[in-house]
Amino acid sequence: MRRWQSRFTGSVRVCAISFFAALAFVSVSSDGEGLPAMRAALLLGGICLLSAFAAPVFGILALRESGRARESQRVELAAAQRHGHDEGRQLTALLLAGGTLEPLTVWGAVLDANEHAYLDLQANYARFYGRKATYRHVSGVFFGHPGLVAAGVAMTALSNAVRRSQARADAMQCWRDQCTTRVIATDRRLICLVSGQWRSFSYYAVTAFHPEPISRSAVFEFSGAAPLALFGPSLPSLISYTTYRIHGLDGLRDHPSLASLR
Incomplete structure (x- = not known):
């Protein structure tokens, strides 16, 4: 699928290598080595020219290939999103009609005793929090040539600035752990497999719930947790089910954000 990109990269490498090799043989021939070195230089120069002409062609073909791949991914994503939304609508209709899902x-x-699973799907995951920031200021005393002293002071100041910037980034609250x-x-809960560990989020601990089936996302707030x-693409079904568990049938019927699923 990436054949033209690899050929473009290869032609650029061949062009560069043959160019410098030709220069080396030209230098050898000028030092008195004679005709064989010049012939080798001419041969390598020809290879360099052919590679130089081929590289733009392969580059254009690689761009076209990349564009087709992006379009194919866009079409596949759109189809997955439509399918996910249709499944969310079907689940909402089932629950509103009094139906139930099969466990x-x-x-x-490992589920708890008498706990039953009803959905098992893939999703993107993130948590919103800031880390504990630490910053250690470093001071330096430099002796010797004025230029070396100035360079040492500048490097120390730069290192301190980098550490301050990193500390500010660590302290800032943002969406982290994305995977x-x-x-x-x-x-009873949502169970997420994150970095090889199962993390549990009970419906009863949710203090705020923000479902957005149009954007295929949901945010859960908890007491004492990030x-x-x-x-x-598969979130509409999860939104429908978690709304039912958190707000009941009234939530499925009346929640304004779920209008597209009804």
Whole structure:
């Protein structure tokens, strides 16, 4: 799929190598080595020219290939989003009609006694928090040539500035730990597989819930824990189910953000 990109890169490398090799043989021939070195230089120069002409062609073909790949990914994503939204609408209609989902058998996560899983899907995961920031100022005393002293002071100041910037970035609250995760929705909680560990989020601990099926995302706030964001093409089904678990049928029927799923 990336054949033209690899050929473009290869032709550029061949052009560069043959160019410098030709220069080396020209230098050898000028030092008195004679005709063989000049012939080698001419041969390498020809290879360099051919590679120089081929590189733009391969570059154009690589750009076209990349554009087709991006378009294919866009079409696949749009299809996945439509499918996810349709599944969310079907689940909402089922629950509003008084229907129930069949429990799933899930492997990996161990459920509690009498706990049942109803959804098992992939989603993108993030948490909103800031880290504890630490900053250590470094001072230096320099002796010797004035130029060396000035360079030492400048490097120390630069190092301190980098550490201050890193400390500010660590302290800033933002969405962190972003990754793709497996999400299991049970009748009691959401279970997410993050960095090889299962993390549990009980519906009863949710203090605020922000479902957005149009943007295929949901944010959960908790008492004493960092907010959780889940997003991706399959989110409409999860939004429908978690709304049902958190707000009941009234939430499915009346929540303004769920209008597109009704």
